[in-house]
Amino acid sequence: MTDAARMHEITDETRAIVDIVLDYSRTRLLAEDTPLDKPLTPDELVQAAGRTIDEQGIGARQAISVFEHVLAPACITTDSPQYLSFIPSAPSKAAAAFDLVVSASSLYGGSWLEGAGAVHAENEVLRWLAAEFGLPEGAGGVFVQGGTLGNLSALVAAREAARSRALRQAQGPATPDRWRVVCSAEAHSSIASAARVMDVEIVAVPTGDDGMLRPEAVRAALDEHGDSVFAVVATAGSTNFGIVDDIAGIAEVTRDRGVWLHIDGAYGLAAMLSPRTRHLFAGVEHADSLIVDPHKWLFAPFDACALIYRDPERGRAAHTQHAEYLDTLTETADWSPSDYAVQLTRRARGLPIWFSLATYGAAVYREAITAAVDLATRIADEIERRPGLTLVRRPQLGVVVFERDGWSKADYDRWSTGLLDRQHAFVVPSSHRGRPNARFAILNPRTTFEHLTAILDTMQ
Numbered sequence: 484m485t486d487a488a489r490m491h492e493i494t495d496e497t498r499a500i501v502d503i504v505l506d507y508s509r510t511r512l513l514a515e516d517t518p519l520d521k522p523l524t525p526d527e528l529v530q531a532a533g534r535t536i537d538e539q540g541i542g543a544r545q546a547i548s549v550f551e552h553v554l555a556p557a558c559i560t561t562d563s564p565q566y567l568s569f570i571p572s573a574p575s576k577a578a579a580a581f582d583l584v585v586s587a588s589s590l591y592g593g594s595w596l597e598g599a600g601a602v603h604a605e606n607e608v609l610r611w612l613a614a615e616f617g618l619p620e621g622a623g624g625v626f627v628q629g630g631t632l633g634n635l636s637a638l639v640a641a642r643e644a645a646r647s648r649a650l651r652q653a654q655g656p657a658t659p660d661r662w663r664v665v666c667s668a669e670a671h672s673s674i675a676s677a678a679r680v681m682d683v684e685i686v687a688v689p690t691g692d693d694g695m696l697r698p699e700a701v702r703a704a705l706d707e708h709g710d711s712v713f714a715v716v717a718t719a720g721s722t723n724f725g726i727v728d729d730i731a732g733i734a735e736v737t738r739d740r741g742v743w744l745h746i747d748g749a750y751g752l753a754a755m756l757s758p759r760t761r762h763l764f765a766g767v768e769h770a771d772s773l774i775v776d777p778h779k780w781l782f783a784p785f786d787a788c789a790l791i792y793r794d795p796e797r798g799r800a801a802h803t804q805h806a807e808y809l810d811t812l813t814e815t816a817d818w819s820p821s822d823y824a825v826q827l828t829r830r831a832r833g834l835p836i837w838f839s840l841a842t843y844g845a846a847v848y849r850e851a852i853t854a855a856v857d858l859a860t861r862i863a864d865e866i867e868r869r870p871g872l873t874l875v876r877r878p879q880l881g882v883v884v885f886e887r888d889g890w891s892k893a894d895y896d897r898w899s900t901g902l903l904d905r906q907h908a909f910v911v912p913s914s915h916r917g918r919p920n921a922r923f924a925i926l927n928p929r930t931t932f933e934h935l936t937a938i939l940d941t942m943q
């Protein structure tokens with residue numbers, strides 16, 4: 484065997500490498516109690532990890548030892564039940580384990596020609612989600628990397644649809660000088676990011692005190708900006724508060740005006756699966772496009788966002804890449820996932836959730852989501868009961884935001900750093916309208932009421 488083939492041939496060395504990696508993965512997947520861990524500084528990591536890349540290699544055993552003892556402990560354990568910041572991740576064991584299979588199988592998820600089996604399974608999940616959300620039978624899309632890319636891809640398709648309609652109807656100037664997208668002032672930062680990439684303008688509509696975008700405000704924005712608005716984004720679960728916009732009301736306005744309705748449900752739309760919260764999402768069935776991130780509340784590993792179009796042809800018209808070497812893929816009627824978003828090469832990242840849904844069934848997902856909503860309600864009640872704490876808004880989903888009376892930003896920072904230093908919990912401060920606060924994002928089924936009250940106890 485030549486040295487060039489050493490990395491690929493099946494040899495004793497290869498078998499040992501695979502065993503080392505699988506043994507580590509098995510231990511991590513089955514660990515009862517993984518510490519929260521915390522970041523180190525770049526200098527500390529240089530010191531602790533040493534040089535790992537040279538001409539000869541340090542060998543798999545040494546490399547995994549560096550990972551296990553230096554690198555992994557410098558990464559916060561996002562599936563810890565005490566990880567309550569941002570939006571946590573809590574992959575089911577089946578989903579996390581199956582991610583290894585996706586890697587081991589060298590699947591290409593971009594085209595039907597190369598990945599038909601994987602694409603079929605991903606599409607079954609997308610169809611199931613579309614049906615849950617009340618979209619018509621032909622709805623479909625693709626799993627992309629995350630909500631940011633999902634929102635961008637949907638908005639690009641929306642603008643393309645508006646542009647071709649404007650060109651078809653053109654009398655006078657074919658398209659507006661400036662395209663605009665209407666969303667709530669509390670919409671996720673990825674909408675502004677998409678607008679920057681697309682060089683379009685954001686019309687950020689103020690919400691009421693409850694954080695909800697309402698149809699009257701959307702109607703006023705459309706009155707002001709007319710045909711320059713190519714899409715309205717409703718948020719199905721804001722990141723800061725988990726608030727769901729008045730989607731049914733907004734959908735009535737967008738249908739009236741013939742404007743594309745995109746639903747950003749990256750975090751919250753999963754809660755439409757729960758009988759407890761389903762009613763909050765009335766109107767989703769009118770969406771022209773929507774996203775939900777399985778790596779958030781659908782218990783899949785990073786990274787996966789389900790992007791679904793009511794009429795997938797709109798996505799395809801906007802996104803298919805054309806090149807001579809791709810003719811075999813694009814000159815067919817095959818369903819190729821690459822055609823539906825800003826991407827070409829793609830991992831079949833929908834397979835972990837497919838395997839998990841196939842393994843456990845959908846009912847347990849509904850239960851797990853309902854349990855998180857119930858826990859959020861219960862801890863909100865507890866916060867309202869406790870002197871010295873003030874709930875900022877009643878939670879609708881799993882995000883609970885509250886203030887410790889009299890605390891400055893520096894107090895929250897000190898408290899949060901202390902929690903992580905003691906490996907108690909990961910709760911970063913947030914803020915609302917300039918006032919600092921604390922925020923629990925609850926979705927991990929292993930998070931308990933007692934975990935949360937023990938954290939509140941540290942705010943005395």
Ligand SMILES: Cc1ncc(COP(=O)(O)O)c(C=O)c1O
Nearest residue numbers: 570629630631671673722749750
């Ligand atoms: C409502 C909402 N939209 C979009 C995103 C962006 O998703 P991602 O981080 O997967 O890009 C998030 C992330 O938290 C979100 O909560």
